[in-house]
Amino acid sequence: MIQLYNVTKIYPSGVKALTDVTLRVHKGEFVFLVGPSGAGKSTITKLIYREEFPTRGQVIFNGKNVIRMRQREVPYLRRAMGMVFQDFRLLPQKTVFENVAFAMEVVGSSGRDIKKTVPKVLNMVGLTKKADVFPGHLSGGEQQRVSVARAIVNNPVLIIADEPTGNLDPETSWDLMNLFLNINKRGTTVIMITHARDIVDAMKKRVVEMAGGQIVRDEKEGTYRYEA
Amino acid sequence: MRLRTVRYYFCETIQSILRNSWLSVASVGVVAVSLMILGSSLLLVINASNMAANLESSVEMSLFLKDKSTSAQIKDLEDKLKAMPDVAQVEFVSKQRALEEMKKNFGDKKDILAGLEEKNPLPDAFRIKTRTVEQVAPLARQLEGLAQVDQVRYGQGVVEKMLAFSRWIRVAGLVTMVLLGVAAVFLIATTIRLSVFSRRKEIGIMKFIGATNWFVRFPFLLEGMFLGLAGSLLAVAAIYFGYFTLIGNIQVSLPFMQLVSDRDLIITLMERLLLLGLVIGAAGSMISMRKFLKA
Numbered sequence: 001m002i003q004l005y006n007v008t009k010i011y012p013s014g015v016k017a018l019t020d021v022t023l024r025v026h027k028g029e030f031v032f033l034v035g036p037s038g039a040g041k042s043t044i045t046k047l048i049y050r051e052e053f054p055t056r057g058q059v060i061f062n063g064k065n066v067i068r069m070r071q072r073e074v075p076y077l078r079r080a081m082g083m084v085f086q087d088f089r090l091l092p093q094k095t096v097f098e099n100v101a102f103a104m105e106v107v108g109s110s111g112r113d114i115k116k117t118v119p120k121v122l123n124m125v126g127l128t129k130k131a132d133v134f135p136g137h138l139s140g141g142e143q144q145r146v147s148v149a150r151a152i153v154n155n156p157v158l159i160i161a162d163e164p165t166g167n168l169d170p171e172t173s174w175d176l177m178n179l180f181l182n183i184n185k186r187g188t189t190v191i192m193i194t195h196a197r198d199i200v201d202a203m204k205k206r207v208v209e210m211a212g213g214q215i216v217r218d219e220k221e222g223t224y225r226y227e228a
Numbered sequence: 229m230r231l232r233t234v235r236y237y238f239c240e241t242i243q244s245i246l247r248n249s250w251l252s253v254a255s256v257g258v259v260a261v262s263l264m265i266l267g268s269s270l271l272l273v274i275n276a277s278n279m280a281a282n283l284e285s286s287v288e289m290s291l292f293l294k295d296k297s298t299s300a301q302i303k304d305l306e307d308k309l310k311a312m313p314d315v316a317q318v319e320f321v322s323k324q325r326a327l328e329e330m331k332k333n334f335g336d337k338k339d340i341l342a343g344l345e346e347k348n349p350l351p352d353a354f355r356i357k358t359r360t361v362e363q364v365a366p367l368a369r370q371l372e373g374l375a376q377v378d379q380v381r382y383g384q385g386v387v388e389k390m391l392a393f394s395r396w397i398r399v400a401g402l403v404t405m406v407l408l409g410v411a412a413v414f415l416i417a418t419t420i421r422l423s424v425f426s427r428r429k430e431i432g433i434m435k436f437i438g439a440t441n442w443f444v445r446f447p448f449l450l451e452g453m454f455l456g457l458a459g460s461l462l463a464v465a466a467i468y469f470g471y472f473t474l475i476g477n478i479q480v481s482l483p484f485m486q487l488v489s490d491r492d493l494i495i496t497l498m499e500r501l502l503l504l505g506l507v508i509g510a511a512g513s514m515i516s517m518r519k520f521l522k523a
């Protein structure tokens with residue numbers, strides 16, 4: 001589903017983030033991207049949702065060349081993906097319900113669809129009771145659940161999670177991980193950047209380890225391992 | 229467009245205006261002032277051309293003939309005048325008629341003129357109207373050269389001054405309007421830029437959710453148009469009431485000044501001003517968004 005061919009990325013500042021990286025991710029996979037800071041993990045995800053262009057190489061998503069895509073097609077590329085970030089990125093002046101509904105409004109869903117779908121998704125992430133609360137009144141774990149709900153509400157084929165548990169305590173992290181596992185079981189591909197060693201070790205999923213802008217290890221049912 | 233989306237756009241717009249209320253007020257003010265100046269100068273131009281047109285229809289020149297002209301010569305001259313393309317109307321005023329008119333003007337004191345019938349000192353004359361007011365001066369010069377013509381008289385100077393005045397107003401109004409219009413566009417651009425900046429996080433979120441550029445832009449465009457429209461509404465209200473108050477006062481104190489008071493014309497002008505306000509607002513927001521929302 002995702003193919004990166006010989007991708008090199010040099011930022012305008014001169015920093016070489018990726019060197020000749022080739023990576024394939026198949027539909028339905030659950031992939032951990034691990035490695036020290038600055039290894040190029042985030043750059044890979046940014047190339048997939050076309051926040052950045054590669055300096056050299058090709059990026060293919062669902063059979064489409066992401067690099068050659070026209071600017072006005074980019075929103076539709078992103079609608080096929082759900083993004084979850086370490087800092088949640090919720091809209092503080094909107095309630096939980098409205099934050100999730102907003103993702104549907106953006107893609108032009110009808111009011112009836114929104115009223116039907118959002119409660120289902122909130123139920124799935126266990127936030128039915130908090131629907132009318134503002135993000136500021138939620139714990140970190142709850143806020144991250146809202147952003148997961150927002151990421152999946154439009155039924156994306158891919159979830160990109162950039163350190164989703166980075167700001168959460170271990171127990172909350174596990175709850176969230178189970179949520180991602182459930183989403184993955186429904187057939188959604190998940191690419192997750194993480195530093196949570198015990199979670200990676202316990203889940204036995206594919207692990208891609210990066211260092212210095214290159215892939216140094218790619219294992220099915222891998223472990224975290226990297227020494228920092 | 230879905231109703232829900234429309235409601236979203238309007239809520240966003242209003243929130244944004246409230247958030248930057250001071251700058252919004254400033255933008256509205258500048259639009260209002262520039263359109264007020266534009267509107268007033270347009271009214272001035274309209275009135276100046278109207279007065280020029282009035283003068284035009286009342287300005288006629290008198291062509292006084294030499295005393296010894298024979299009636300054949302006069303007839304000849306009349307035909308010649310009527311054949312001229314610039315001449316709209318020719319009327320022959322004989323000595324006798326001129327005297328009668330004069331008597332009429334003197335009214336009760338017509339006795340002063342008694343006895344003049346015997347030896348009428350007034351010359352025969354033609355009254356000539358031209359098609360446009362611009363033709364008066366050159367035609368007068370041309371006619372002065374004719375054989376039977378003694379003297380040509382018209383409101384020398386007045387007409388030219390009127391025309392120059394209305395031309396001057398037009399140019400000055402246009403220059404002020406363009407300058408203020410540009411200022412208004414850029415002030416609105418600044419307001420919108422601030423509101424884009426204060427919401428850059430939201431915009432980022434919208435973009436990774438997959439919002440199209442137009443979905444992101446539209447509330448800002450609406451905000452700019454709203455500011456422009458509010459400014460032009462202020463201007464239109466001020467001009468409308470100001471102008472009709474002026475007309476009322478002038479009709480009392482200076483009844484000979486005929487201002488244009490055709491409401492349809494004024495309302496058309498006001499509509500144009502409102503439209504211009506909208507355009508200024510839209511232009512301002514497009515300028516600031518071109519920079520911010522490229523990707």
